[in-house]
Amino acid sequence: MKLMADSNEVFVRTATFKATRIINGHSVETVGKNNMDFIISHRFDRVNRGFEEFFGLDAATNRLGLEYGINDRLMLGIGRSSFQKTFDYFAKYKLIRQTSGASNVPVSVSLLGGYMIRTQNNSPQLSSYDRSNYTAQILIARKFSEAFSLQLSPTLIHRNRPDIFTDNKSVFATGIGGRMKLTKRTSINGEYNYVLPNQIDDSYTNNLSFSFDLETGGHVFQLLFTNSFGMTERQFITETNGSWGSGDIHFGFNISRTFSFGEKSKSNQ
Amino acid sequence: MKRCILVMAFFMTLNTAMSQSILYNATKSEFSFFSKAPLENIEAKNTRAASIINTSNREIVVRIPISQFQFSNKLMQQHFNENYMESEKYPYATFKGKLNENIDPGKSGTYTVSANGVLSIHGVDQNRKLTGKLVVGENSMELETKFDVMLADHQIEIPKLVFKKIAEKIEVNASLNYSPFKK
Numbered sequence: 294m295k296l297m298a299d300s301n302e303v304f305v306r307t308a309t310f311k312a313t314r315i316i317n318g319h320s321v322e323t324v325g326k327n328n329m330d331f332i333i334s335h336r337f338d339r340v341n342r343g344f345e346e347f348f349g350l351d352a353a354t355n356r357l358g359l360e361y362g363i364n365d366r367l368m369l370g371i372g373r374s375s376f377q378k379t380f381d382y383f384a385k386y387k388l389i390r391q392t393s394g395a396s397n398v399p400v401s402v403s404l405l406g407g408y409m410i411r412t413q414n415n416s417p418q419l420s421s422y423d424r425s426n427y428t429a430q431i432l433i434a435r436k437f438s439e440a441f442s443l444q445l446s447p448t449l450i451h452r453n454r455p456d457i458f459t460d461n462k463s464v465f466a467t468g469i470g471g472r473m474k475l476t477k478r479t480s481i482n483g484e485y486n487y488v489l490p491n492q493i494d495d496s497y498t499n500n501l502s503f504s505f506d507l508e509t510g511g512h513v514f515q516l517l518f519t520n521s522f523g524m525t526e527r528q529f530i531t532e533t534n535g536s537w538g539s540g541d542i543h544f545g546f547n548i549s550r551t552f553s554f555g556e557k558s559k560s561n562q
Numbered sequence: 563m564k565r566c567i568l569v570m571a572f573f574m575t576l577n578t579a580m581s582q583s584i585l586y587n588a589t590k591s592e593f594s595f596f597s598k599a600p601l602e603n604i605e606a607k608n609t610r611a612a613s614i615i616n617t618s619n620r621e622i623v624v625r626i627p628i629s630q631f632q633f634s635n636k637l638m639q640q641h642f643n644e645n646y647m648e649s650e651k652y653p654y655a656t657f658k659g660k661l662n663e664n665i666d667p668g669k670s671g672t673y674t675v676s677a678n679g680v681l682s683i684h685g686v687d688q689n690r691k692l693t694g695k696l697v698v699g700e701n702s703m704e705l706e707t708k709f710d711v712m713l714a715d716h717q718i719e720i721p722k723l724v725f726k727k728i729a730e731k732i733e734v735n736a737s738l739n740y741s742p743f744k745k
Contacts, residue, residue, distance in 0.1 A: 302610070302627050302630075302653075304627075304629055304650075304653065305629070306650075307629070307639075307640055307643060307644075308640045308643070308644050324636070325635075325636020325637070325639070326636065327634070328635065328636050328637065362636070365636070439648075439650055439651070477644065477645045478645060478721065508641075509721075510641075511602075511635075511637060511638075551635065551636075551637040553634050553635035553636070553637075553638075
């Protein structure tokens, strides 16, 4: 029947990435409406610590995160990292969704704003202003095919008080991340955060990470290797000091579990 | 002259036929499925299906956009589209068939109807006979149907790891409201 042929259906490209993070950095994905994600992340010490430290597994930092979807576009998240006892808060908004069909939008765009505060006791004690930092990101991603997605993440990080006083307070960087699906439920991700030159000390390196993602029902497991110990933007973008070349690689994982608080399914059948 | 009258008569019959309307299209539809599973019940709704019934040759066509099934658990919705239905590859489920009973849109009442046809889900065609209830009202029709979909019949794979969570047979409920098709 001809009447059915002229479709005006718009298809939103979903699942550009499996989780709300590519590896360390945010992906364009948000948590769905009334859904909550609980994320447990670990980064072990450097593998080049050798056998005595069991290749870094003896020491670890962790981050516990809770993320909630206000609606299908806006999500809020909080997290607490053991590294520098950092609390982080963020909001992410899906501004543009990649679509095909009646309307054709080539990319998805999400905006991210974050605030972080370190609560570790230092001497001399710093004011809360000095321990605060801010992140702003524009996340632009395209799902090229069922298997391949790519994201660019222009980033601005502002630190009220950098650890090295000659560093710029505001640092511009750009992240690039991608994922390649191996099967329907597994993928390989890569992520690189490039800090534009002459902003931070030469002893810092750019963050590079690779992960293997595995998804089972309500869980997403990410097994990863990265040259950064911390998991907040300030730490892994502007304060990474490990180098892949000399084996300063941290093994780690992210586990995310989704709970839904939508209308409970009526079990009246 | 004679020919002229014939032509006029032809147009007049065509006209009356048109005013009686033989095509009905669905203005409102709801497809839902429910599957009871040990860990978490699986339930989704879709209100974006399109359908047409031709009352003269008894053909019925239904088309359901797979990605419009709404789950309350969005991760489940993502898995449904990405892993099970592969909705980017197979965006629609369709049924094309022929009703076994005559429908007279002029006669109000409730009828039990059945249709033989091809049910296509996940790109796999299956010959099926679906049964339902048709309520004919004034200038409207309402179709209700319930049918089972065996996942294996449509090559929808369930990984062994989550086998317990998903039933191999899914019960689908549908209700469609039809009204005369206007161009």
